[in-house]
Amino acid sequence: MVGRRLIYLLMILAVGLPIVFGVSQKPSRLVSAERMYDVVEQVRVQPGEVAMVWFDFGPNTIAENEPQAQVLLEHLFRNRIPVVLLSQYQQAERFLAKIPNDVAKRLEAEMPGQQWRYGEAWVNAGFRPGGAIFIQSMVNAADVSKFLGRDVNGMPIAQYHTFSSIGGVERVKLVGEITGLVGVFDNIIQFFQKNDYRPTIVHGCTSITIPEAYIFLDSGQLKGLLEGIAGAAWYSEVIKEHFPKSENKQLLVTNTALSAAHIVLILLIVLGNIAPLFKRRGLHHG
Amino acid sequence: MVTNNATDTRTKLIRIFTFLGGIYFFLYFVLPESAVISLGMKAHHEEISNGFIVIGAMALGLGLYNIIRAHGARVVFQRAGWFNSLALLVGLVAMIGATSAQWLENIRNTKDIRSVQIVGEFATRIVEDVRTPPVGRLVPPFRERVSALIRYGDDRASLVEAHTNLSVEAGTNGGTSILVVEVRERIATARAKLEELKGVSWQQPTEENVGRLTQFSQDVAKLASSYSLMKRSHDAHGLSQRLYDFLFDGLFNQLGSAMFALLGVYIGAAAYRAFRVRTIESGLMMVAAVIVMLGQISFGKEIYENMPSIRQWLLEVPNSAAFRAIRLGAGVAGLMLAIRMWLSIESKSFSSGRK
Amino acid sequence: MSGLEHITPGILVILAIAGILLYRELKRVQGGYHHFIRRIPGVDAVEGAVGRCAELGRPVVFTTALTDIGPVLYACLGVLHAVARKVAQYKLKLIVPQYSPEAMALVEDTVREAYRDVGRSSSFDPDGIKFLSNEQFAFASGYMGLMHREKAGAAFMFGSFAAEALVLAEAGQQVGARQVAASVSPEQVAFFICTCDYTLIGEELFGASAYLSREPVQVATLASQDRLKLIFVGLIVVGVVCATLQSWYPGLASCMPHTLLSADWSSLGW
Numbered sequence: 034m035v036g037r038r039l040i041y042l043l044m045i046l047a048v049g050l051p052i053v054f055g056v057s058q059k060p061s062r063l064v065s066a067e068r069m070y071d072v073v074e075q076v077r078v079q080p081g082e083v084a085m086v087w088f089d090f091g092p093n094t095i096a097e098n099e100p101q102a103q104v105l106l107e108h109l110f111r112n113r114i115p116v117v118l119l120s121q122y123q124q125a126e127r128f129l130a131k132i133p134n135d136v137a138k139r140l141e142a143e144m145p146g147q148q149w150r151y152g153e154a155w156v157n158a159g160f161r162p163g164g165a166i167f168i169q170s171m172v173n174a175a176d177v178s179k180f181l182g183r184d185v186n187g188m189p190i191a192q193y194h195t196f197s198s199i200g201g202v203e204r205v206k207l208v209g210e211i212t213g214l215v216g217v218f219d220n221i222i223q224f225f226q227k228n229d230y231r232p233t234i235v236h237g238c239t240s241i242t243i244p245e246a247y248i249f250l251d252s253g254q255l256k257g258l259l260e261g262i263a264g265a266a267w268y269s270e271v272i273k274e275h276f277p278k279s280e281n282k283q284l285l286v287t288n289t290a291l292s293a294a295h296i297v298l299i300l301l302i303v304l305g306n307i308a309p310l311f312k313r314r315g316l317h318h319g
Numbered sequence: 320m321v322t323n324n325a326t327d328t329r330t331k332l333i334r335i336f337t338f339l340g341g342i343y344f345f346l347y348f349v350l351p352e353s354a355v356i357s358l359g360m361k362a363h364h365e366e367i368s369n370g371f372i373v374i375g376a377m378a379l380g381l382g383l384y385n386i387i388r389a390h391g392a393r394v395v396f397q398r399a400g401w402f403n404s405l406a407l408l409v410g411l412v413a414m415i416g417a418t419s420a421q422w423l424e425n426i427r428n429t430k431d432i433r434s435v436q437i438v439g440e441f442a443t444r445i446v447e448d449v450r451t452p453p454v455g456r457l458v459p460p461f462r463e464r465v466s467a468l469i470r471y472g473d474d475r476a477s478l479v480e481a482h483t484n485l486s487v488e489a490g491t492n493g494g495t496s497i498l499v500v501e502v503r504e505r506i507a508t509a510r511a512k513l514e515e516l517k518g519v520s521w522q523q524p525t526e527e528n529v530g531r532l533t534q535f536s537q538d539v540a541k542l543a544s545s546y547s548l549m550k551r552s553h554d555a556h557g558l559s560q561r562l563y564d565f566l567f568d569g570l571f572n573q574l575g576s577a578m579f580a581l582l583g584v585y586i587g588a589a590a591y592r593a594f595r596v597r598t599i600e601s602g603l604m605m606v607a608a609v610i611v612m613l614g615q616i617s618f619g620k621e622i623y624e625n626m627p628s629i630r631q632w633l634l635e636v637p638n639s640a641a642f643r644a645i646r647l648g649a650g651v652a653g654l655m656l657a658i659r660m661w662l663s664i665e666s667k668s669f670s671s672g673r674k
Numbered sequence: 675m676s677g678l679e680h681i682t683p684g685i686l687v688i689l690a691i692a693g694i695l696l697y698r699e700l701k702r703v704q705g706g707y708h709h710f711i712r713r714i715p716g717v718d719a720v721e722g723a724v725g726r727c728a729e730l731g732r733p734v735v736f737t738t739a740l741t742d743i744g745p746v747l748y749a750c751l752g753v754l755h756a757v758a759r760k761v762a763q764y765k766l767k768l769i770v771p772q773y774s775p776e777a778m779a780l781v782e783d784t785v786r787e788a789y790r791d792v793g794r795s796s797s798f799d800p801d802g803i804k805f806l807s808n809e810q811f812a813f814a815s816g817y818m819g820l821m822h823r824e825k826a827g828a829a830f831m832f833g834s835f836a837a838e839a840l841v842l843a844e845a846g847q848q849v850g851a852r853q854v855a856a857s858v859s860p861e862q863v864a865f866f867i868c869t870c871d872y873t874l875i876g877e878e879l880f881g882a883s884a885y886l887s888r889e890p891v892q893v894a895t896l897a898s899q900d901r902l903k904l905i906f907v908g909l910i911v912v913g914v915v916c917a918t919l920q921s922w923y924p925g926l927a928s929c930m931p932h933t934l935l936s937a938d939w940s941s942l943g944w
Contacts, residue, residue: 037588037848044587058617061627092575093811093837127567151551152544163372170368173361180365186551187429192436215836215859228352228680240615241837241861247634248642263615292616294583298590299609305591349681349689378776382808385775389805578811582837585844586865592847593868645860645876647906652877653858655899656745658696664891 040301047297048290057285058292060266065250069235069257069264070271073108076207076233081198083115083177086209087221088132091124094213094239099132100265100284101237102211106136107279108272110149114207115195117181119158121167121217129157129185143278152193159185164217168224172202201227208232211259213239218246222254237264262288334663341661343367386411417566420559428554431482432547435475439539441468442532449524462521465532472513472539479546480506486553498549505542512538607633688905695901699894709897716854716872717753717882723828723852723871724760732827733767735851737817738781739842740810741833742774746858750832751784752883752892753856757830758788762797771820772805773813814838818845831855831870832879835862843869856882 050056076084086105090098109116110133118129137149151157158181161167174180177199178190191197199205202225210221218236225232233256238246240261249255259265266288269281347360355361390404445464458464483502486492492499512535519528554560596602613619614630659665681689703709727734736757738750754770761768770785772778782803789798806816818841821829829846831839831853839855839862846853847869855866856874866873874882877899884892920926 040587040591041584044584048583060617061615061619063615063627064631092572093579095572095576096579127572150544151548162376163368166368166371170365173364186425186432186547188432188547213837215834215861239837244634244638244642245646245861248639248646251635251639260615289617292618294587295612295616296618298587299612301587301591302594302605302609305594306596309595347680349686351680355680382775385778385805575809575811578815578841579837582840585840588844589840589865589868642860645863648877648903649858649860651899651903651906652749652880653745654692655696655895655902656748656880658693659891659895660745660748664696664700 043297043301044294047293051290051293052286055282055286056289057282058289060263060270060285060288063260063264063267065258065260066264066267067271069259070108070268072233072235072256073105073207074112076112076114078114078206081200082204082206083117083196083199084109084207084209085117085119085205087211087217088118088120088125088128089122089210089212089214089217090128091122095128096287097239097261097265098211098213098237099128100262100269100287101259102128102132103136104259104265104268104272104281104284105209105211105235105237106133106155107140108268109207109209110136110140110154111272111276113154115153116155117158117177117190117196117199117205118155119181120160121162121164121220122212122214123160123162126160126185129159133157139280143280153195156190156193156196157185158190165220165224168220172225172227174201176200177202177205202232203227203230205232208234209237210234211237213242215242218242222249235259262291337661337663340371345661414566417559417562421563424554424557424559428550431478432543432550435479435539435546436543438468438472438475439536439543441471442536442539446529446532446536449529461524465516465521468532469513469516472509472516472535476506476509476513476542479542482546482553483549486549489553489556491553491556492549498545498552502542502545502549505538505545508538509535509542607637691905692898692902695898696895699898699901700891703890703894703897709893711881711885711893711896714874714878714882714885716856716874716878717885719852719854719872720753720757720830720886721760723830723854724757724764724766726852727766727827728764730827732851733769733824734761734828734830735769735771735821735824735826735846736830736832737771737842738773738777738833739813739831739835739838740773741777743777743780746834746879747774747777747780749880749883751780752887752889753830753832753879754781755784755788756886758785759792762789762792762794765794765797767799767824768802769820769824769826770803771813771817772803773808773810775805775808778803778805810836810838811841814841817842821845821849821851825849826851828852829854831857831866832874832882833857835859835866840865840869846870 078084086102086109088098088102090102106116116133118133120126120129133151133155137151137154140149141147149155161181163170171177171180178196181190184190184193208221208225210218212218218238221234225234234254235257236246236249236255237259238261240263243258243260246255246258246260250258259268262284266281266284269279269284273279273281343360347355347364350358350360352361387408390407392398393401393404394408441464445461445468448458449461459467479502483492483499483506487494487499512531516531516535519531521528594605594608596605610626611630611633613622614626614628619626619630724734734757736754738747738754741747741750758768768785770781772781782800785803786795786798786800789795804820806820807813820826822845826846826849829842829851831842831846832855835842835857836859839857839859843853843855843866853870854872854874855870856879857863857866858876858879860876863873863875880899881896884896916926
């Protein structure tokens with residue numbers, strides 16, 4: 034019988050070997066990720082209008098959520114859509130600072146002469162406690178930049194020219210929610226709306242919450258969905274089709290490792306069902 | 320000693336506050352917009368919401384107190400496993416210390432950056448007051464204000480210069496880096512503008528003078544923007560930031576990710592041990608699970624071209640139906656329990672139903 | 675008039691019906707009416723699991739995982755009370771690892787009350803209620819260590835779970851504990867089904883509390899929520915029929931029940 038430790042070893046090898054050897058495969062085509070690309074591509078902003086992206090994830094789910102955050106921000110930055118970043122989860126604070134900086138540096142390296150600066154391309158409003166109560170208050174506010182007050186560095190958001198007069202939430206042209214947590218996405222769906230305003234919401238979720246996210250995709254409340262790393266990988270491929278210099282090898286390697294682990298899981302399921310048959314036959318003959 | 324009367328009063332007070340807390344949000348949600356505005360709820364909604372958030376945040380203090388009390392007692396009285404409690408308390412103090420130091424550093428920096436921004440805002444305000452004389456507000460004479468602006472502007476330019484040199488000497492920003500070059504250029508521009516302003520007579524606010532002030536305000540705004548980026552870049556190498564990075568990125572992030580990674584190996588063990596096809600239903604479930612897995616991975620379309628489409632259908636149709644049903648049931652149950660909690664219809668005790 | 679979206683009059687009617695149903699059922703149950711609650715196999719297994727621990731001389735672990743104070747916690751406390759009673763009767767050790775520091779006082783009171791009910795107040799050990807961490811995976815690692823050190827004979831996992839569910843359940847599997855799990859998070863149910871002996875799905879958690887305690891308020895809540903669900907099922911059927919008819923005859927839109935349900939206050943002249 035296959036021991037537990039051998040199974041653990043198989044899983045580690047399945048995930049580790051593609052990463053160590055840099056094996057990458059073209060990801061599976063995911064329609065929901067393609068839809069999300071089209072939705073983001075169609076966003077057009079007037080001066081003062083912004084996209085709002087929530088990073089509601091922590092260290093536990095960075096493997097899936099960080100690539101999603103990166104590809105979404107990359108797309109928004111490429112299209113020069115100003116982004117307000119914030120979170121309902123205190124452990125996301127680090128990522129709110131790190132990820133946009135990484136994406137900006139990568140784009141500046143790809144396109145020398147162009148710049149993506151804090152305060153112009155994005156602003157970090159940090160962790161905002163209160164969940165649903167906070168979102169309801171923001172929706173109620175006459176001016177989102179004044180409501181948000183200061184950014185994570187303590188500077189008034191209204192001081193940044195691009196974000197100085199956002200106005201009401203109707204001027205938020207896209208809402209992105211990247212999370213692996215249970216419950217925070219529901220706050221956005223339920224409360225980030227007015228009686229004459231329905232935002233365009235896109236969502237990056239972990240694989241565990243994909244089945245639940247499909248309810249909202251099916252009903253039209255969600256316009257696009259990144260399904261775990263696979264979704265982020267396909268999204269990055271679509272970006273690469275339009276921007277060939279875009280770099281996504283590491284993401285494809287991670288996705289390939291995940292695919293290898295899935296294959297091993299399927300084999301283990303088959304083995305687990307077949308093995309008792311052999312055991313029974315062996316006992317019978319014995 | 321708590322008497323029965325005191326307990327009854329306390330219970331009544333808790334019920335009243337629970338009801339009042341719930342009724343506000345209930346009414347806000349239920350009443351139409353016109354009623355909400357006419358009752359004055361909309362005007363004060365933000366303040367009331369902030370009040371509730373603050374009350375919720377007080378739980379942080381409560382949790383902290385409980386942790387220190389519980390684990391502190393274990394350490395002090397050297398109960399079983401006291402060294403684990405000591406490790407927890409040391410970690411708690413280290414993280415609070417690192418975060419507090421970083422926060423204080425941030426406040427200091429923001430103060431410096433704001434002080435530079437204010438120079439530009441002051442110039443803008445002088446121009447606005449010239450164009451639209453203030454009503455009901457006394458302001459010093461134009462000449463005095465510009466004189467103060469020049470003095471303060473000089474002082475802030477020196478501050479930015481000093482911080483830039485500090486950053487270059489410390490090696491946190493290279494002397495020839497784009498950021499430092501930009502900051503120095505903008506300091507030079509601001510200083511040149513200040514010299515120009517010093518040489519002007521400010522007896523009367525002429526159009527030319529107002530134009531100079533407007534230009535100065537724009538130059539200072541750009542200087543503040545570059546200074547802000549340079550300062551943050553310098554602080555990223557500071558001791559408090561490095562300590563925070565070590566504790567969060569180096570320890571917390573990695574530990575959390577490692578624990579989450581356990582799920583991968585555990586699901587492997589569960590797949591071998593427990594995913595058995597014993598009935599028709601479990602067989603159907605297994606087929607669905609394999610299709611969804613294959614549809615998501617790179618190799619799936621190699622096995623069958625339409626695997627991703629079948630996966631999509633499974634998730635959109637049967638899965639959505641099942642999830643909606645479960646969520647509906649749990650939602651209704653949650654609604655009833657929430658009504659009970661709001662109206663304080665509590666179980667007397669869990670024993671009261673037993674015969 | 676633009677503002678936060680408020681509920682429609684139709685939804686207000688449904689909320690009122692929910693309140694009336696709850697009130698009605700409370701009165702009925704307090705008047706002595708006995709509701710039938712169907713058998714829940716996982717709940718019936720509680721007695722067997724605790725008995726097994728008595729035979730093996732191993733402790734019982736009960737966890738509410740990531741459940742904060744709220745409706746779900748109150749449902750879990752009902753089950754905890756029943757489990758604690760059994761544990762007290764068999765004179766076993768009960769360990770209740772905790773995630774939420776605020777909930778600890780409630781949990782302690784519940785367990786103490788259970789011990790008192792069976793006349794074993796002196797056996798109650800407050801050190802059994804252990805606060806591990808309010809960080810998800812720190813809690814999970816603490817739970818794993820606890821299970822391995824204590825070699826629990828039975829593990830009851832009731833409440834709100836997230837990704838750590840499989841970690842907790844696998845820890846119990848590794849030490850050979852009999853496991854019963856109940857989660858309001860549908861995505862974790864699959865993991866529990868694979869690793870636990872019995873799993874309660876969705877609102878069976880709320881039913882379990884009423885089933886075990888037979889406490890009037892809990893039974894009344896269960897009955898009223900079932901009736902409300904029936905109303906929702908009826909509305910779904912009506913909605914499906916109406917939407918289908920409307921797709922065939924678009925002119926019928928304005929007089930359809932589902933249109934009335936979603937009509938806002940302004941259409942009523944407010």
